[in-house]
Amino acid sequence: MKPSSANTRSEAGCAAEACPVKLQPLALRLTRRPGPLLAQIEAALRLHGRPLRWAITAVEPGERGAELLLEAVVEVQGQEVPQGVLLASGLEGPG
Amino acid sequence: MNAAALISQPLPTLLVIPSGIGCAIGGYAGDGLPAARLLAAASGCLITHPNVMNAASLYWSEPRIHYVEGSALDRFAAGQLALRPVRRQRIGLLLDAGIEDDLRLRHLQVVDGCRASLGLEIGAVQISDAPLAVRLEQGASGASWGSLGRPDALLRAGERLKAAGATAIAVVARFPDDPGSQALAAYRSGAGVDALAGAEAVISHLLSEHLGLPCAHAPALRPLPLDPALDPRAAGEELGTTFLPCVLVGLSRAPSLLPWPPAAAPGDSGLLRPEAIGAVVAPAGALGGAAVLACAERGVPLIAVQNPSLLSVTAGALELAVLPAASYTEAAGLVLALREGIAPAALVRPLASTLVA
Numbered sequence: 185m186k187p188s189s190a191n192t193r194s195e196a197g198c199a200a201e202a203c204p205v206k207l208q209p210l211a212l213r214l215t216r217r218p219g220p221l222l223a224q225i226e227a228a229l230r231l232h233g234r235p236l237r238w239a240i241t242a243v244e245p246g247e248r249g250a251e252l253l254l255e256a257v258v259e260v261q262g263q264e265v266p267q268g269v270l271l272a273s274g275l276e277g278p279g
Numbered sequence: 280m281n282a283a284a285l286i287s288q289p290l291p292t293l294l295v296i297p298s299g300i301g302c303a304i305g306g307y308a309g310d311g312l313p314a315a316r317l318l319a320a321a322s323g324c325l326i327t328h329p330n331v332m333n334a335a336s337l338y339w340s341e342p343r344i345h346y347v348e349g350s351a352l353d354r355f356a357a358g359q360l361a362l363r364p365v366r367r368q369r370i371g372l373l374l375d376a377g378i379e380d381d382l383r384l385r386h387l388q389v390v391d392g393c394r395a396s397l398g399l400e401i402g403a404v405q406i407s408d409a410p411l412a413v414r415l416e417q418g419a420s421g422a423s424w425g426s427l428g429r430p431d432a433l434l435r436a437g438e439r440l441k442a443a444g445a446t447a448i449a450v451v452a453r454f455p456d457d458p459g460s461q462a463l464a465a466y467r468s469g470a471g472v473d474a475l476a477g478a479e480a481v482i483s484h485l486l487s488e489h490l491g492l493p494c495a496h497a498p499a500l501r502p503l504p505l506d507p508a509l510d511p512r513a514a515g516e517e518l519g520t521t522f523l524p525c526v527l528v529g530l531s532r533a534p535s536l537l538p539w540p541p542a543a544a545p546g547d548s549g550l551l552r553p554e555a556i557g558a559v560v561a562p563a564g565a566l567g568g569a570a571v572l573a574c575a576e577r578g579v580p581l582i583a584v585q586n587p588s589l590l591s592v593t594a595g596a597l598e599l600a601v602l603p604a605a606s607y608t609e610a611a612g613l614v615l616a617l618r619e620g621i622a623p624a625a626l627v628r629p630l631a632s633t634l635v636a
Contacts, residue, residue: 205434207426207481209416221597222357222572237350237477237484239297240567241420243596250596252567255418257426257481 205259208233212254215246225254233258289323289343290557290618293356293574297565298330298349299423299476300588304607305562306473307466307512309334309525314607318560319343321611322618326362326551328352329483329495329529330476334515338525345551346529348494350484351536355553356570358577361541362534362551368493370401370530371445373436373486377410377453378499386451386499389523399531403443407432411452413478413498421589425478427452430485437486437494447493447530450482451523454498467503469510472589493533497522558582558617560610566599567592575599580617584610 214228229235238256245251294315296305305311311331319325319341326345332338345362347355354360372390374383383406393399412428427433433450440448454475457463465471479496487494502520509517516522539553559574563583566572567590575581583594583601594601602623604610616623624630 205430207430207485209424209426211419220576222569222576225572236488237424237481238569239300239422239565239590240592240597241418241422241590243567243592253420255420255422255424257424259430259485 205261207236208258208260210254210256210258212256214252214254215248216250216252225252229254229256229258232256233260290614291324291326291551291555292318292322292557292614293352293559293570294318294325294327294331295352295559295561295568295570296327296331296586297562297568297588298480299473300565300590301421301472302562302565302586302588304586305331306588307469307510308515309337310512310515312339314610315344316341317607317611318614321614322558324551326352326355326556329526330480332529333495333497333522333525335497335517335522336519336524337515338528340528340532342532346493346495346533348483348487348533349480350488351493353569353573354536355551356556356559356577356579357573358553359539361537361539361553363537364534364549364551365446365532367400368447368530368533368535369445370399370527371440371443371448372401372404373433373440373448373450374404374406375411375413375450375452375499376407376432377412378451379453382453382499382501385520386523389521390527393524393527397528397531399527401449401527403440403445405436405439405443407436411482413452413454413482415455415474415478417472417474417477421472423472423474423477425475425481427478427482427485433482433486434489437490437492441490441492445492446535447533448486448490449523449526449530450486450494450496451499451521452478452482452496454478454500456501458501458503463503467506467509467513469512487536491536491538493530493536495526495530495533497526558614560584560604560607560614562586562588563601563603564588564591564593566594566597566601572597580623582610582613 242253296311328349409432416424483494483496558580560582561571581601584604
């Protein structure tokens with residue numbers, strides 16, 4: 185079970201005034217690796233911001249294993265959104 | 280506790296029906312509520328989210344159902360929160376500055392009605408210091424999503440309500456009116472996706488995670504023209520001038536959220552602890568959400584119910600072990616079996632012979 189520290193933005197000491205926040209819609213493709221799935225998804229989303237809401241919306245076969253299509257909204261605070269596995273910044277990504 | 284007493288104990292069960300993916304049951308105006316009531320009776324303790332319970336002017340207050348906003352439900356499933364049932368919450372109302380004066384007055388009169396007729400405690404009201412600028416979006420899957428142009432204004436208003444003593448927050452944001460859209464027509468005819476649900480979930484997730492309080496959202500919209508072909512599942516949203524009554528009733532007894540595990544022993548026998556979750560019930564084609572995956576990874580029995588939607592993210596695709604159910608009625612039977620300590624496999628035929636491992 186994960187520790188309970190900093191479960192919320194306010195617990196992390198981040199008030200609305202101090203941490204201007206933007207919401208970024210994303211569509212991602214993630215190749216599933218062995219092991220627990222949840223940690224893989226959360227790590228992939230954290231590359232783009234703090235995951236606020238997400239879902240696996242499709243699973244497709246891939247050469248290296250199942251490919252998960254994720255749709256999400258993440259919180260970003262002033263930084264650029266990296267483009268690594270990003271299919272779309274918006275939700276019109278994977279067809 | 281002896282075995283008889285243990286069997287009579289509730290089996291805390293999560294019911295998840297994701298918003299904005301067009302679920303045949305639960306994808307409209309609180310039309311998952313009958314299933315929730317049935318599962319609450321079977322389990323004795325059901326934890327579910329506003330999308331299941333909210334039917335605008337219609338609501339059902341049931342002490343065996345715990346109304347928990349979606350992101351808090353995810354964190355409960357992941358073992359990061361416990362839930363503390365309360366007699367009542369002190370609700371603060373957060374209104375989007377983008378709401379016109381007459382619509383704002385409608386919402387304030389709902390507050391007055393709930394205070395006068397239901398005895399709810401609704402205290403401070405705050406208007407955001409800028410319009411929240413809700414945007415509706417749709418994913419490639421067809422699922423509804425959305426965002427806010429001014430999340431900072433939402434969070435500031437929430438902080439002011441919490442500082443004023445609110446223990447739960449109802450948010451009303453102005454949503455774009457689009458009465459002529461094909462998407463709305465499809466939804467009202469019972470063949471579409473709730474285009475508002477995705478943005479609503481983002482708003483309540485953001486606020487609840489930021490404040491650590493129970494939160495829920497109602498959209499402010501102009502009333503729609505009368506539709507004689509309205510699907511019964513969408514009817515709950517067309518009875519009144521706001522979507523707020525169900526949110527206020529739901530929040531009025533929503534459990535408080537406690538970070539878990541706690542820094543000190545909570546000393547609270549009434550606490551709903553995440554390790555007590557005995558089952559999770561979700562649509563068989565929508566198993567790719569945080570709460571379901573967290574429960575599955577913790578070994579909580581997962582009941583996958585046939586409830587068609589846009590998605591086909593199945594147990595097979597995700598390599599999850601599930602108890603399949605053809606309906607919520609069957610799911611309630613499985614929950615009851617788990618509560619009574621009956622192995623679900625013993626209830627189906629053929630029954631495989633025992634083999635030596």
